[in-house]
């Protein structure tokens with residue numbers, strides 16, 4: 001790990017070549033998302049986005065569960081409680097900025113051009129759903145339960161769930177049911193509705209599966225993988241025609257990578273191609 005990844009609330013290591021493991025590390029507080037954790041996540045993923053030694057990332061939680069969501073004290077910090085010294089407009093402006101800052105954390109993960117795999121166990125509540133909705137791939141352990149918890153604390157989810165989850169699940173009726181009721185749903189239901197791609201036996205097996213998948217991705221052409229993420233993100237929010245135009249313009253440059261030449265050569269030599277750092 002050439003660059004330094006030192007954070008108060010995250011443990012970051014590099015378990016194999018070009019693969020990073022980011023672990024939410026507030027186990028005593030069930031990895032509740034406080035202001036420091038948000039700052040750390042944003043810095044970490046901004047750094048990983050441009051780190052030439054990173055090609056794929058796994059995110060997991062230390063201890064009993066993935067995350068219990070945003071801390072109540074942080075909700076108060078976000079000025080959800082009225083400040084009598086400010087008028088509604090000034091209060092609104094501060095709240096707007098705070099919400100945008102919070103959104104930016106998960107948007108940084110979505111925009112990080114390296115694939116992010118969430119390995120979820122135990123529980124994934126409230127802001128946890130916002131977080132995993134900004135990841136590329138989600139796996140979980142059998143014991144996991146999920147909840148779009150925000151209505152239970154008196155707010156509409158405002159940092160990504162309501163925008164991203166419908167595009168992941170594709171069944172708007174279920175999205176609305178989960179958002180309006182805040183009910184817990186199981187790992188099996190998460191698989192049935194398409195929130196996770198696989199359910200694994202336990203905490204350890206889900207993490208190992210995620211790391212194995214990350215290694216497989218990291219062995220591919222990093223140009224091809226990065227370009228695929230950029231194009232999938234763009235196409236999700238645009239028409240088919242716009243998406244096709246975008247990838248045509250993108251690949252005008254990326255088709256000239258040395259990676260393609262190495263792959264064609266490897267067809268003849270039968271040796272695994274080794275790709276340069278990004």
Ligand SMILES: CCC/C=C/C=C/C(=O)SCCNC(=O)CCNC(=O)[C@H](O)C(C)(C)COP(=O)(O)OP(=O)(O)OC[C@H]1O[C@@H](n2cnc3c(N)ncnc32)[C@H](O)[C@@H]1OP(=O)(O)O
Nearest residue numbers: 028029030032068069070071072099126127149150153159
């Ligand atoms: C602009 C704002 C946008 C953001 C909105 C986001 C909203 C949300 O995330 S809504 C969801 C909020 N979270 C919750 O409602 C969950 C609250 N926690 C629990 O229900 C339980 O802790 C849980 C079922 C998750 C786990 O239970 P368990 O018995 O395993 O642990 P506990 O003894 O309850 O907790 C252990 C210590 O962790 C602290 N903690 C747990 N969750 C939170 C949290 N969300 N915020 C702050 N602290 C949390 C808990 O207080 C215990 O601490 P201590 O007493 O010091 O040991």
